[in-house]
Amino acid sequence: MALKIEEPSQVDPELMQVLAPPRRRRIVSVLEDIDALSTESLAASVLADEATAAATIVTDDRRRRMHSSLVHADLPALDDAGVLEYDRSSGWVAARSGPAARSARRIVSATDDDDRATLEALAHERRQALLACVVSKGPCDLERAARRVAARERDCEAAAVPSDAADDVATSLHHVHLPKLGAADLLHYDPEEKVVVSVDDLPSAVTALLSPAGTESA
Incomplete structure (x- = not known):
């Protein structure tokens, strides 16, 4: 079965980075199951989940470190991204129901603890567009990949992309985006031959997040 990816993901790349x-x-x-919690209760719940997954013992020191991580790093980041509401003065955390919160739940449902590298690799619109192009259209050289990506970004035909614009995209793909996707095993790239090839089996998280209809074809 081959994954169909006709358009780049509608999931915000910055949100993927926040949730990596x-x-x-x-x-x-x-917070899907409980609308609001104190930071202490939330820390206890998250720590219990982590301890179960890692088969470790919950200690007072780990509780303190978990709570500190949540209030100083994780909750502010999720609040700023619109995923949840964090009241720093009262120490309460509440679920939200807006677009960012819905997208966050979609990401959570499609991923597991091992998908951090995948989310970080997809946390850029250009990388999403590149992956979509290669998966849907097949192997290609760097020049053709760059022109296809530039066409998606400009919403025009590939032939209408100015040469200097295609060159700029090719440079960024070669030095930044293709190495990132390659490190996450989402694409194969030969920097000597400058040929881009899709991998045989994409992670299920990519299938769920980048296929708008969630469809596959033979």
Whole structure:
């Protein structure tokens, strides 16, 4: 079965970056079942999940470190991204229901703890567009990949992309985006031959997040 990816993902790349750490996705998951919690209760729930997954013992020191991580790093980041509401003065955390919160739940449902590298690799619109192009259209050289990506970004035909614009995209793909996707095993790229090839089996998270209809074809 081959994955169909006709358009880049509608999931905000910046939100993928925010939710790349597994702990933040655990926070979203906990708040799906409980609308509001104190930071202490939330820390206890998330720590219990992590301890169960890692088969470790929950200690007072780990509780303190978990709570500190949540209030100083994870909750402010999720609040700023619109995923949840964090009241620093009262120490309460509440679920939200807006677009960012819905997208966050979609990301959480499609991923697991091992998908951090995948989310970080997809946390850029250009990388999403590149992956979509290669998966849907097949292997190609760097020049053709750059022109296709530039065409998506400009919403025009590939032939209408100015040469200097295509060159700029090719440079960024070669030095930044293709190495990132390659490190996450989402694409194969030969920097000597400058040929881009899709991998045989994309992670299920990519299938769920980048296929708008969630469809597959033979």
